[in-house]
Amino acid sequence: MSATPAADSELGTAARLLHEALAERREAVATIDPRLLPDLDRLLTFVDSGKWLRPRFLLAGHRATGREPDEAVLRAAGSLELIQACALLHDDVIDRSDTRRGDPSTHRAVAKEHADHGWSGDADHYGISVAILLGDLALAWADDIFTAAAADLDALTATLPVWRDMRTEVLAGQLLDLRATADLADAPEAQIADASAINRYKTAAYTVERPLHLGAALAGAGHDTIAALREYGAAIGVAFQLRDDLLGVFGDPAVTGKPAGDDLVEGKRTVLLALAREPLTGTPDLDELDAGIGRSNPPGGIDRLRDLIAATGAPERLESRIAQLHAEGLEALRRTTDGAPVVATSAAADLTDLARRAVFRER
Amino acid sequence: MSATPAADSELGTAARLLHEALAERREAVATIDPRLLPDLDRLLTFVDSGKWLRPRFLLAGHRATGREPDEAVLRAAGSLELIQACALLHDDVIDRSDTRRGDPSTHRAVAKEHADHGWSGDADHYGISVAILLGDLALAWADDIFTAAAADLDALTATLPVWRDMRTEVLAGQLLDLRATADLADAPEAQIADASAINRYKTAAYTVERPLHLGAALAGAGHDTIAALREYGAAIGVAFQLRDDLLGVFGDPAVTGKPAGDDLVEGKRTVLLALAREPLTGTPDLDELDAGIGRSNPPGGIDRLRDLIAATGAPERLESRIAQLHAEGLEALRRTTDGAPVVATSAAADLTDLARRAVFRER
Known part of the structure; x- marks a missing residue:
């Protein structure tokens, strides 16, 4: 980027x-x-x-x-x-x-x-x-x-609570990742909820929402500006991680710099995987998918796992969710109070650009 | 305590x-x-x-x-x-x-x-x-x-540099402990110097000197008070660790709450061990001591290692060093400026008591 x-x-x-x-x-x-x-x-x-x-x-x-x-x-x-x-x-x-x-x-x-x-x-x-x-x-x-x-x-009074929350969120999000992976929820919806909570705290808050919040608080920003930035940050931060989920399974190693299907080999419990598992409940495809996750050489290879996931329509559901979050994020930047934008115009332009690059990984 | x-x-x-x-x-x-x-x-x-x-x-x-x-x-x-x-x-x-x-x-x-x-x-x-x-x-x-x-x-201006130094010292002291143990110095004097530096940063500064410094800085103490407290803290902190060295080899498990000869079994590179090794240079006793350190069942048992160390006179040298540091620490508390004590009398009494208990492990 x-x-x-x-x-x-x-x-x-x-x-x-x-x-x-x-x-x-x-x-x-x-x-x-x-x-x-x-x-x-x-x-x-x-x-x-x-x-x-x-x-x-x-x-x-x-x-x-x-x-x-x-x-x-x-x-x-x-x-x-x-x-x-x-x-x-x-x-x-x-x-x-x-x-x-x-x-x-x-x-x-x-x-x-x-x-x-x-x-x-x-x-x-x-x-x-x-x-x-x-x-x-x-x-x-x-x-x-x-x-x-x-x-x-x-700006200590304005920023220390944010600084405290950011570090607590990223560390607790990482603890939750460990725990939810070790003691995997049975119900598909619970797996989706866990993966979503991990994205929210481990990535979205820590990477986008809280840094924006800190920057605004350092400048003495008011409530409306901070609320708009946080809303943008939560949406774009989650979209950023969901894009990562897609790239971790379907990404081109030449572009991502990571091995093909890295998340599958590592057995990462992503939202993408949880979404793919949901419609497979009770089918032999689920058993095959579960047996292959976390193995460097699953039967049929990484391509077979990719095909199983693609066939569920989960990637398209994720793309549509990403597009929705992207739109929500940008919408928050356009908010006004008494006719004046709550996020200064030049910053909104930068944030629009940053969102595009974070969410679509375009330059 | x-x-x-x-x-x-x-x-x-x-x-x-x-x-x-x-x-x-x-x-x-x-x-x-x-x-x-x-x-x-x-x-x-x-x-x-x-x-x-x-x-x-x-x-x-x-x-x-x-x-x-x-x-x-x-x-x-x-x-x-x-x-x-x-x-x-x-x-x-x-x-x-x-x-x-x-x-x-x-x-x-x-x-x-x-x-x-x-x-x-x-x-x-x-x-x-x-x-x-x-x-x-x-x-x-x-x-x-x-x-x-x-x-x-x-008190941010007065305390943040102390807080920063304390955390840097304890973490760097721990890094030094790892490094000096993995890549042990050949010369006995170098081993003593390494073990002493580790005591100074990992224990003395972090446990006694910097907490005293922080407390004084929070109260807006002047230079003389801080200097006296730090001198006391450096001396008593090192003496505290040297006492730990002695207890780690010769301590009664009923009192220390740790297994007998714990430091020997763990292979801890203490000042006591470095002092004991120095006069053994070139003797078969050194080979026997080195071969037994870090083993849970050395030939001849833990008692044999204890005897080897005791025979060098290192424990007495350490006791005398502890006594000297204890005296130096108390001396710093008695300093005056223009006839007035730099450390308030009631605090000096507390610190005398704390020193006795830290150094001699008496109640």
């Missing part, structure tokens, strides 16, 4: 400010022991390789009030990438992912370093341990940077 | 306030999904079963200015127990500890629940995953609670 030129230059400054903040912390850690620096630098690589989707939404939320972001707003935006670094570092341990963005995941890379050096102890467990602690550092530093920025903007 | 009655009633209020804060978050999580509550309640049990050592030191640091703590100070004190919950939850995963305070460690208890219910997937990995996320929630909530309290006290 590329950015508009204006956003690009803002994000560039936000990235530079985040680097400066991390350089300060790197110095503090070097005082403790310089041997820790190579591990810390993994955090920098992590931050540099992201799409900066959450900072984009924070900045758009700020611009919704018609104000231009100053340095403190850009620092707050960058801090979201550290929350994301923690989430991904810990998710990769939890999901036992060997790769991240095409490279070895952090716990795998650290395990390899351990093995290469012939250090003592279990290399795999060492990698996991370092990844847990680097994630903790990223989470703690995100808090430090966001709080300092919000204090500088005199 | 019991508390003075005054501190007890303060800690009781701090515990009640922490419960109230967690009850609010419990409600937020229940809105996401009530199935998550049993896991959250593990966090409550965790907080309730601790010794509240860090809040005690924070309150003593606050009292060093002669001021009485109000509710916001007590909320800040309680937040330290959530940092500690995160540290222990993640440490137990990292150290693969099956027990904590005599009960199953959280990742083990969750794994058992998974197995008991016959949920799908790997029970052990599920337990680890839940423990990682509960630790993350505890860390995030600690930040929320501390920051809100510091903001209420108009």
